[in-house]
Amino acid sequence: MTDMITPKLEIRNLNKAFGALIATNNASLVVGQGELHALIGPNGAGKTTLISQISGELMPDSGTVLLDGRDITRLPAYRRAEVGLARSFQISQLYNEFTAEDNVAMAVQAQSSKRYNLWRNARKDPELREPAKLALAKVGLSDRGNEKVASLAHGEKRQLELAIALSLNASVLLLDEPMAGLGAEESMLMKDILQGLKGQYAMLLVEHDMDIVFALADRVTVLVYGKPIFTGVPDEVREHSAVREAYLGEG
Amino acid sequence: MNRKYFIVGVIFLILLLVPFIADVTSNSFITNMATRFVIYALAAVSLDLVLGYGAMISFGHAAFFGIGGYVVAIIGFHMDMGDTILGWAGSNSALIVWPLAMLVAAVIGLAMGFLSLRTSGVQFIMITLAFAQMLYFVLVGLVIYGGDDGLSVSVRNAIPGLDVENSTVFYYVCLALMAVWVWICRRIVNSPFGMALRGFKQNERRNINLGYAPMRYKLTAFVISAAGTGLAGALWANYALYASPDMAAWLKSGEFMAMIVLGGMGSIFGPILGAAVYLGLEQTLTAWTENWMLFLGPILVLVILYAKRGLFGWLAGSRSND
Amino acid sequence: MLQAQDVQSGYGASKVLFGLNLEIPSHQVVSLLGRNGMGKTTTVRTLMGMLPVQGGQVTFEGKVLNGLRPHHIARLGVGLVPEGRHVFGSLSVQENLVATERNDHHGHWNLERVFTLFPRLKERRTQSARTLSGGEQQMLAIGRALLTNPLLLILDEATEGLAPVIRQEIWACLNQLKSEGQTILLIDKNLKEMRHLVDQHNMIEKGRVVWTGSSQELLEQPELVNQYLGV
Amino acid sequence: QEPVKIGFITTLSTPAGYIGEDERDGFALAVKQGAGKLGGVPVDMIIEDDGLKPGSGKQSAEKMLQDGVRVFTGINFSNVLVAVAPSVVKDGGFYISLNAGASNFAGKACNPNFFSVAMQNDSYSDTAAIAANELGVKKIVIMAPAYQAGRDALHGFKSAYKGEILAEIYTKLDQSDFSVELARIRSLQPDGVFEFLPGGAGINFAKQFANSGLNKTVKMVTPLYSMDDRMLAASGDAGEGYYLSTQWTAEQDNAASKQFVAAFEKEYKRRPTVYAATSYDTARLIGSALKAVKGDVKGKPDAFRAALRKADFESVRGKFKFGPNQYPIQDWYLVQVARNAEGKLDYKPISVIAKDHTDPYAPLCKMEK
Amino acid sequence: MYMLVEQAMNGLQYSALLFLLSAGLTLIFGIMNVVNLAHGSFYMVGAFCAAAAVAATGSFLVAILAALVGAALYGFIVERLIISRLYHRDHLDQVLATLGILLFTNALVTVVFGRSPPFVAIPPLLSGSVPILPGLNYPIMRLAFIAAGVFVAIGLWLLISRTKVGMLVRAGADDSETVEALGVNIRRLFMLVFTLGALLCGFAGVMAAPLLAVEIGMGEKVLITTFVVIVVGGVGSVRGALLGSLLVGMTDSFGRAYIPIWMSQLLPPQYSDSISSSLVSASIYILMAVVLLVKPRGLIPAQR
Numbered sequence A: 001m002t003d004m005i006t007p008k009l010e011i012r013n014l015n016k017a018f019g020a021l022i023a024t025n026n027a028s029l030v031v032g033q034g035e036l037h038a039l040i041g042p043n044g045a046g047k048t049t050l051i052s053q054i055s056g057e058l059m060p061d062s063g064t065v066l067l068d069g070r071d072i073t074r075l076p077a078y079r080r081a082e083v084g085l086a087r088s089f090q091i092s093q094l095y096n097e098f099t100a101e102d103n104v105a106m107a108v109q110a111q112s113s114k115r116y117n118l119w120r121n122a123r124k125d126p127e128l129r130e131p132a133k134l135a136l137a138k139v140g141l142s143d144r145g146n147e148k149v150a151s152l153a154h155g156e157k158r159q160l161e162l163a164i165a166l167s168l169n170a171s172v173l174l175l176d177e178p179m180a181g182l183g184a185e186e187s188m189l190m191k192d193i194l195q196g197l198k199g200q201y202a203m204l205l206v207e208h209d210m211d212i213v214f215a216l217a218d219r220v221t222v223l224v225y226g227k228p229i230f231t232g233v234p235d236e237v238r239e240h241s242a243v244r245e246a247y248l249g250e251g
Numbered sequence B: 001m002n003r004k005y006f007i008v009g010v011i012f013l014i015l016l017l018v019p020f021i022a023d024v025t026s027n028s029f030i031t032n033m034a035t036r037f038v039i040y041a042l043a044a045v046s047l048d049l050v051l052g053y054g055a056m057i058s059f060g061h062a063a064f065f066g067i068g069g070y071v072v073a074i075i076g077f078h079m080d081m082g083d084t085i086l087g088w089a090g091s092n093s094a095l096i097v098w099p100l101a102m103l104v105a106a107v108i109g110l111a112m113g114f115l116s117l118r119t120s121g122v123q124f125i126m127i128t129l130a131f132a133q134m135l136y137f138v139l140v141g142l143v144i145y146g147g148d149d150g151l152s153v154s155v156r157n158a159i160p161g162l163d164v165e166n167s168t169v170f171y172y173v174c175l176a177l178m179a180v181w182v183w184i185c186r187r188i189v190n191s192p193f194g195m196a197l198r199g200f201k202q203n204e205r206r207n208i209n210l211g212y213a214p215m216r217y218k219l220t221a222f223v224i225s226a227a228g229t230g231l232a233g234a235l236w237a238n239y240a241l242y243a244s245p246d247m248a249a250w251l252k253s254g255e256f257m258a259m260i261v262l263g264g265m266g267s268i269f270g271p272i273l274g275a276a277v278y279l280g281l282e283q284t285l286t287a288w289t290e291n292w293m294l295f296l297g298p299i300l301v302l303v304i305l306y307a308k309r310g311l312f313g314w315l316a317g318s319r320s321n322d
Numbered sequence C: 001m002l003q004a005q006d007v008q009s010g011y012g013a014s015k016v017l018f019g020l021n022l023e024i025p026s027h028q029v030v031s032l033l034g035r036n037g038m039g040k041t042t043t044v045r046t047l048m049g050m051l052p053v054q055g056g057q058v059t060f061e062g063k064v065l066n067g068l069r070p071h072h073i074a075r076l077g078v079g080l081v082p083e084g085r086h087v088f089g090s091l092s093v094q095e096n097l098v099a100t101e102r103n104d105h106h107g108h109w110n111l112e113r114v115f116t117l118f119p120r121l122k123e124r125r126t127q128s129a130r131t132l133s134g135g136e137q138q139m140l141a142i143g144r145a146l147l148t149n150p151l152l153l154i155l156d157e158a159t160e161g162l163a164p165v166i167r168q169e170i171w172a173c174l175n176q177l178k179s180e181g182q183t184i185l186l187i188d189k190n191l192k193e194m195r196h197l198v199d200q201h202n203m204i205e206k207g208r209v210v211w212t213g214s215s216q217e218l219l220e221q222p223e224l225v226n227q228y229l230g231v
Numbered sequence D: 001q002e003p004v005k006i007g008f009i010t011t012l013s014t015p016a017g018y019i020g021e022d023e024r025d026g027f028a029l030a031v032k033q034g035a036g037k038l039g040g041v042p043v044d045m046i047i048e049d050d051g052l053k054p055g056s057g058k059q060s061a062e063k064m065l066q067d068g069v070r071v072f073t074g075i076n077f078s079n080v081l082v083a084v085a086p087s088v089v090k091d092g093g094f095y096i097s098l099n100a101g102a103s104n105f106a107g108k109a110c111n112p113n114f115f116s117v118a119m120q121n122d123s124y125s126d127t128a129a130i131a132a133n134e135l136g137v138k139k140i141v142i143m144a145p146a147y148q149a150g151r152d153a154l155h156g157f158k159s160a161y162k163g164e165i166l167a168e169i170y171t172k173l174d175q176s177d178f179s180v181e182l183a184r185i186r187s188l189q190p191d192g193v194f195e196f197l198p199g200g201a202g203i204n205f206a207k208q209f210a211n212s213g214l215n216k217t218v219k220m221v222t223p224l225y226s227m228d229d230r231m232l233a234a235s236g237d238a239g240e241g242y243y244l245s246t247q248w249t250a251e252q253d254n255a256a257s258k259q260f261v262a263a264f265e266k267e268y269k270r271r272p273t274v275y276a277a278t279s280y281d282t283a284r285l286i287g288s289a290l291k292a293v294k295g296d297v298k299g300k301p302d303a304f305r306a307a308l309r310k311a312d313f314e315s316v317r318g319k320f321k322f323g324p325n326q327y328p329i330q331d332w333y334l335v336q337v338a339r340n341a342e343g344k345l346d347y348k349p350i351s352v353i354a355k356d357h358t359d360p361y362a363p364l365c366k367m368e369k
Numbered sequence E: 001m002y003m004l005v006e007q008a009m010n011g012l013q014y015s016a017l018l019f020l021l022s023a024g025l026t027l028i029f030g031i032m033n034v035v036n037l038a039h040g041s042f043y044m045v046g047a048f049c050a051a052a053a054v055a056a057t058g059s060f061l062v063a064i065l066a067a068l069v070g071a072a073l074y075g076f077i078v079e080r081l082i083i084s085r086l087y088h089r090d091h092l093d094q095v096l097a098t099l100g101i102l103l104f105t106n107a108l109v110t111v112v113f114g115r116s117p118p119f120v121a122i123p124p125l126l127s128g129s130v131p132i133l134p135g136l137n138y139p140i141m142r143l144a145f146i147a148a149g150v151f152v153a154i155g156l157w158l159l160i161s162r163t164k165v166g167m168l169v170r171a172g173a174d175d176s177e178t179v180e181a182l183g184v185n186i187r188r189l190f191m192l193v194f195t196l197g198a199l200l201c202g203f204a205g206v207m208a209a210p211l212l213a214v215e216i217g218m219g220e221k222v223l224i225t226t227f228v229v230i231v232v233g234g235v236g237s238v239r240g241a242l243l244g245s246l247l248v249g250m251t252d253s254f255g256r257a258y259i260p261i262w263m264s265q266l267l268p269p270q271y272s273d274s275i276s277s278s279l280v281s282a283s284i285y286i287l288m289a290v291v292l293l294v295k296p297r298g299l300i301p302a303q304r
């Protein structure tokens, strides 16, 4: 199955240890062009750690990260956005004193040549605000643009997280539990949003909610103790005994 | 918001009127007092740029204040001596000396920031403090330039067409510079650069993930702030006709911080109020009792514990941080 | 022994528990079942006072726990084996055990008994906990909780991702505890083992307990497992 | 008649605070004795702390000038004085120094409105130097803080010392540890040490000097300012054997001094230091001048100045007059710290070092009018 | 040669003082994450209490007691009233609030004990000096000070590594939430540590009193150096504090001894004097800067 897809993001033999604890254990996986690739596994399996290494927040002890075949393993985190990596966080990482629109505008401006401009008023610059409004609309937050983040509901924050990731005009989205802490309806909304994005981006999705994973994912990789023990289409995963054993719990 | 700009308007109006008030009450000390407010405000606003917006708790800004002062004093000193500074005949023109002071402060700020910004948290506080102390001791060590008790300045730097020796004129000069600097800072904090800078304060992790390079933004802000503080120092030397190491003492850095917090962090206007309040407090307390520290200390503590958003935040109401 | 009535809780803005009800009778083993992220750990943290109770009420031995600080609740006789172990890395194994050792409720746990329960810990008593394997850390966390001689023992994912052998040891130990009449709140994903152990299961979904029943009943309704555990 | 305001800026906080305290009390005593009047003119002391900071001293002065204060005194530390005095005289006020005697206003830059009552800073050290010569100290190490008075002190000493100066050490005003200096001194093996370290620093030095055992072999020849009564009390036996140069001690044998000491001890339950004494003199001097102008300093500045120049008052130092630069001409004495009858440490008079001693800058002073 | 040895001893004695002060500060810093500028004030309070006690009773032992009690008590009060409200505040607030405490304490001491510097005599059995090398005598008091430092170091080490409290303190540094969940009142623990820190300061105060002038502001003078120590040594670890104290103490004492000599050889006198005096005072800060640039978290940071 792997041979049919054109690799967009690829990691090879990645290793990462925190002291004695091995958080990533010789992990390799491929996310294809336009593929939605789910990453599941028990708490502490190393999913977030893996994402952090791809986004450059953590440096792997060994192994390589390839984007469009280019080695970006040692690229500093702040350079990875430029090459097309965008990430949403498991626990929302937002600018709490800014409005929702500011938050997205930060992402827009990060991409523009204006980002070192010391003089013009960022809040009044359409070139930064319009795209921001657009992204907010995409995730259904248009009417909340002028709210301070602090006063957003948790679900809205998760949507904002996504909006920020989207407006980085990236080609790869790393989504760490975008549904974390969402109620049923909110999860559904988020699910539809992701549904709508399918195909436009290569996405690596970390999610505990199996319904959503099985509904959305093209392929699923199961991570246990830092090691991908299996990769396959949802049905295969459902059936795979080791996976049930390690994660779903045999029943 | 409007309320906020109203407050700001009032502040500046009062500042503008000070000399007249002084005339009416025939008590020109008010003008001197106000001059000090304004100069300190200039320093505090500069520090607020890194402290309130960049979340860089620099415990070393007094260093730049001192540098600014010594640039003025040393140039003056050599000119009185009638000798040259490294071959340069020196100058008494504010238009040359003050920018020079800013430049020197900026350059030293660049070095200091570049090294300090590798650390963070407590270490950052401490290393900035360390650098400031180094400079302090260098100044104390400069026996040629008066060692412990520093240098007195014989005449103020001249500005063509203005009689700066006249305290009212000098006050307006300081006020003007302060206003301009505040305006510049406002522009900066609302510019894309400024937004990014504030991003680092609110959520460094996210900021980096969006692709903002920490060092570049923080260092730039640090240097600008150093320059501003340097200018304040230069003005102080001109006002007090005096430059001494205690301009660069660590307690001075503490005072600057106190002003910012009193006035309200991360609101360019806050520090102006803060400076006025702090100095005013000091002034009245010293006049009132020998053990004025007995009161200043607790007041400081109380403000920290209970008046989180500072005076300006309180006056301007709602959200004043921008 | 412990009662939770329509408890609301979460992390700041993000609500996790939407009115959860839970009852733990003395000398019984009670379970919390549910998929990842459904709020099991959050429930535990709320019971322990590590998260504020935003609504509803928690009582322990008739005493209201709302607003009490964790150390207070612990001293009332609640022993916690936290998810993710959280052993004290810079302490040795033995220090980890004795640092919080306590016996306010005349239980019968002491260092010796813990060491006989987990001989492996005895071997490693001087080793610093940071360097223990995951399994050993898990044992340490359990031993640490037992040495506070709790009335109620809470285990959050005590067998999480442990090698089968070690799991068996832990299950054995839990069975022994049960036989001694220890009250236990158990969170785990390993249904087969739990069936023998647990007197009463609580199925939790999106921060609510949606089903309660004995192992027997659970056996009789496999569709439940399917529905709520996604298997 | 409404009281004449006297601006009294001095150092009350910081370790040197006790100095300012003595000066304030000395001055206040004179006022008290006159029942709130000096020279029959009601006065009002406006006291402010300068925290030993030139900056804050200057601020206080300016505020007072605005409040119409014309007569200033109090400052103890020359570095503060140097910052304050110019702005005072610039606005036509009078500065009458009760201790700090910076060289700055003694020579070319002398000023008709500036008077120094205690001394010129060189004097306590050039007299110490003369004493050192007489005591047969051939090789000496000299040290002082790197600030105005410190530089004056060393300058003064060098100008009069005949022997060999092994090392000239600059310290910090508030230095607390002298182990290194002591090690250096030991390795240089001088016969004597001259140090000008007022306040805490001096106490630290004395303690550590004695503690290191050097005091057995090395003579201390210093200004009394480096071992005043309070420091002596705080240094314990460490002070024993010090040779001190001074213009006054509590044993001074004249009526004015005797009544002053008695009154001071009665009032404050402690023996006055030289700081208190010169401060008391200053008050009396001002009194004599106020009397001459009936308190109208603003109106009759020249008369006031002239009266001050006359120095027509009973100095506790016995004879006292001003030189051309309006710094004192007075006698200097050598005393030694030794056990008295009760076995307590006290100042034992040794000799008169110099009579009618003046300072080296006086000749340079060309006072206009 | 003698100079070298003597300087080494002086360095040790200085290190001992620094260690007494920094041990407490680093724990407060590392475990409670509080920047406490008022730490030096406890040292001053201790010294003044000692002085008062000596003046009253003349006994050094009483002085020690007074210093310990005085400092600890003051520390306790400060913790209860102010510090305990700062645990969850950011460093800036802590810096300023404790700055306020520092100013206040200086004034308070002035008011309570008066302005004239009090005197503390060296207790008879510690006065005088003994030969440590043939021909090199060294003051017993300073030796005693060094001894005290070593003694406290060992004591602390035992406390931290052998006692239950010590375990809890370390555990608290690792994961205070879990410690609390296991039934330990973490705030009480903090209060304890803080008071202990103050107590050590008090001890330093009484030991220093005979050697140094007991004066207002003696706290600040060492405070900053103390911060240098713990930042160099690595926040939160007593071992770090020890190492830091030694490094700083030695750097300072050798620096002050030898820099002037080297400078005078390198440069013409008119420059060498001023430059060396600056270098001397700045030396420890240079040390700190260098260390931080190589190891941003200090030499032996507490693992977390």
Ligand SMILES: Nc1ncnc2c1ncn2[C@@H]1O[C@H](COP(=O)(O)OP(=O)(O)OP(=O)(O)O)[C@@H](O)[C@H]1O
Binding pocket: A018, A021, A023, A041, A042, A043, A044, A045, A046, A047, A048, A049, A050, A090, C084
């Ligand atoms: N900075 C760190 N230092 C030490 N250990 C860490 C660090 N970050 C993560 N870990 C450990 O690495 C392991 C993997 O953590 P990670 O956050 O990747 O798990 P996860 O798969 O994302 O779990 P979850 O599903 O709960 O998010 C965990 O045991 C965690 O405790």
Ligand SMILES: Nc1ncnc2c1ncn2[C@@H]1O[C@H](COP(=O)(O)OP(=O)(O)OP(=O)(O)O)[C@@H](O)[C@H]1O
Binding pocket: A043, A091, A177, A179, A180, A181, A182, C011, C014, C016, C034, C035, C036, C037, C038, C039, C040, C041, C042, C043, C083, C157
């Ligand atoms: N510190 C946190 N801040 C915000 N949200 C959190 C935090 N910890 C957990 N959550 C969210 O709360 C929800 C419930 O988490 P919880 O840990 O209770 O799940 P759980 O039932 O214990 O699952 P698991 O089987 O993985 O332990 C999840 O959506 C999770 O993302």
Ligand SMILES: CC(C)C[C@H](N)C(=O)O
Binding pocket: D019, D076, D077, D078, D079, D099, D100, D101, D102, D121, D149, D198, D199, D225
């Ligand atoms: C302590 C005093 C002797 C100080 C000296 N008079 C000075 O001018 O600073």
Ligand SMILES: [Mg+2]
Binding pocket: A047, A048, A049, A090, A176
């Ligand atoms: Mg995760």
Ligand SMILES: [Mg+2]
Binding pocket: C040, C041, C042, C083, C156, C157
């Ligand atoms: Mg859990």
